[in-house]
Amino acid sequence: MYKLLQELFPYNRSITGNGVRKTIERISIEIPLKTTRIASGTQVFDWTVPSEWNVKSAKIYDPDGNVIVDFSENNLYLMSYSVPTNIVLTLEQLKKHIITDKSRPDWVPYSTSYYKDNWAFCLPYNFVKNMVEGDYQVVIESIKEPGELVYAEAFIDNKSEKEVLISSYICHPSMANDSLSGVVLAVQLYKELKNINSNYNYRFLFAPETIGTICFLYNNKEKIASSLEYGLVATCVGDSGRFTYKRTRNQRSKINQIVDYVFSDSDVAGKIIDFSPIGSDERQYCSPGFNLDVAVLTRSMYGHFPEYHTSADNLDFVSEKNLQESLELYLQVIKTYDANCKFIRQSGFCEPQMSKYNMYRDIGGGGEDHLAVLVQQRMWVLNFADGENDLLAIALKSGFNLLDLEKVATELVDAGLILRQ
Ligand code: ZN
Numbered sequence: 001m002y003k004l005l006q007e008l009f010p011y012n013r014s015i016t017g018n019g020v021r022k023t024i025e026r027i028s029i030e031i032p033l034k035t036t037r038i039a040s041g042t043q044v045f046d047w048t049v050p051s052e053w054n055v056k057s058a059k060i061y062d063p064d065g066n067v068i069v070d071f072s073e074n075n076l077y078l079m080s081y082s083v084p085t086n087i088v089l090t091l092e093q094l095k096k097h098i099i100t101d102k103s104r105p106d107w108v109p110y111s112t113s114y115y116k117d118n119w120a121f122c123l124p125y126n127f128v129k130n131m132v133e134g135d136y137q138v139v140i141e142s143i144k145e146p147g148e149l150v151y152a153e154a155f156i157d158n159k160s161e162k163e164v165l166i167s168s169y170i171c172h173p174s175m176a177n178d179s180l181s182g183v184v185l186a187v188q189l190y191k192e193l194k195n196i197n198s199n200y201n202y203r204f205l206f207a208p209e210t211i212g213t214i215c216f217l218y219n220n221k222e223k224i225a226s227s228l229e230y231g232l233v234a235t236c237v238g239d240s241g242r243f244t245y246k247r248t249r250n251q252r253s254k255i256n257q258i259v260d261y262v263f264s265d266s267d268v269a270g271k272i273i274d275f276s277p278i279g280s281d282e283r284q285y286c287s288p289g290f291n292l293d294v295a296v297l298t299r300s301m302y303g304h305f306p307e308y309h310t311s312a313d314n315l316d317f318v319s320e321k322n323l324q325e326s327l328e329l330y331l332q333v334i335k336t337y338d339a340n341c342k343f344i345r346q347s348g349f350c351e352p353q354m355s356k357y358n359m360y361r362d363i364g365g366g367g368e369d370h371l372a373v374l375v376q377q378r379m380w381v382l383n384f385a386d387g388e389n390d391l392l393a394i395a396l397k398s399g400f401n402l403l404d405l406e407k408v409a410t411e412l413v414d415a416g417l418i419l420r421q
Contacts, residue, residue: 052147063134181238238318242270
């Protein structure tokens with residue numbers, strides 16, 4: 001995951017443009033993707049797909065004619081969607097087009113102006129402080145013209161009517177944790193889930209944040225409400241922070257209960273917070289017209305770590321170890337959700353005579369304690385295989401692990417004692 005992230009890191013991504021296409025092309029070497037293109041100017045709900053933006057170069061020359069800022073060294077230097085310009089300005093005039101962050105004085109802040117024609121450079125506060133009086137030349141060779149917005153999907157078809165959505169976004173330029181960590185985690189999740197039997201199909205979305213997700217929802221408006229089981233927005237999963245889960249807008253979503261359960265059993269879990277309309281793509285999924293069961297599973301919450309939206313969210317800020325840990329937690333949530341079925345007894349009158357099925361007590365051998373646990377687990381599942389209680393309810397009542405109970409339930413199904421609903 002880290003290696004792929006490293007490769008994707010330098011591309012100049014925005015909500016449209018060659019950086020997005022290159023990102024999708026690179027991901028498609030790893031996993032099969034279906035790409036959707038939407039022309040600039042297309043109306044999607046209340047939004048209009050913007051013009052496409054690409055940059056050839058962007059530089060600031062100091063009063064002596066030296067290049068002091070060069071976009072080719074760091075794409076964060078140029079505000080995303082800056083329009084072309086070639087102009088000489090005094091320092092005072094230039095400063096009106098410079099964005100700095102005094103609270104994080106040595107880092108380049110990340111800034112965008114997608115829907116309003118403007119240009120700006122984003123520079124460390126301490127750098128700007130030391131700029132001398134004089135005339136500066138600014139040359140931005142960018143192109144903003146009608147083109148297209150592109151997003152891509154990967155799909156694992158397990159012949160189910162319901163699907164799980166893993167949503168990531170591909171619009172941030174050189175930042176590692178915000179955006180890209182979620183992208184590489186989604187790619188790896190696809191590879192892991194491809195070979196696992198599941199009750200659900202899996203869809204992986206790689207779209208520019210907000211407008212790309214709005215396009216995806218617009219194109220799938222009718223289908224998604226009936227097909228979506230639940231979804232997770234994957235972002236900020238490469239740093240060393242503890243995990244955060246942001247619940248779906250619908251408090252009763254099953255995914256909220258499953259993650260509550262997984263977090264209660266995990267030593268890397270941090271906090272669980274309620275839905276709010278401030279955040280990432282959950283804002284669209286959980287808008288009232290959709291109100292889908294989509295949550296956010298992240299590490300340090302976006303906006304709540306100092307490196308967020310700056311040049312310090314770089315390759316040193318994320319690690320393979322953290323990404324692996326995140327992948328494992330995602331898999332645990334997905335597998336636990338998948339395992340959480342309801343069962344019903346073939347005949348619910350009294351207990352079955354379990355010894356008849358070799359499921360009661362084994363005489364001799366050292367495994368007696370283990371068997372005793374298995375017998376207890378069988379008795380829990382047999383009793384609550386009533387068509388009402390799912391395995392999560394049985395796990396919470398009994399204190400046994402849900403995935404262990406699922407193994408026991410599968411044996412009981414094979415023995416003909418219960419049916420999966
Ligand atoms: Zn962001």
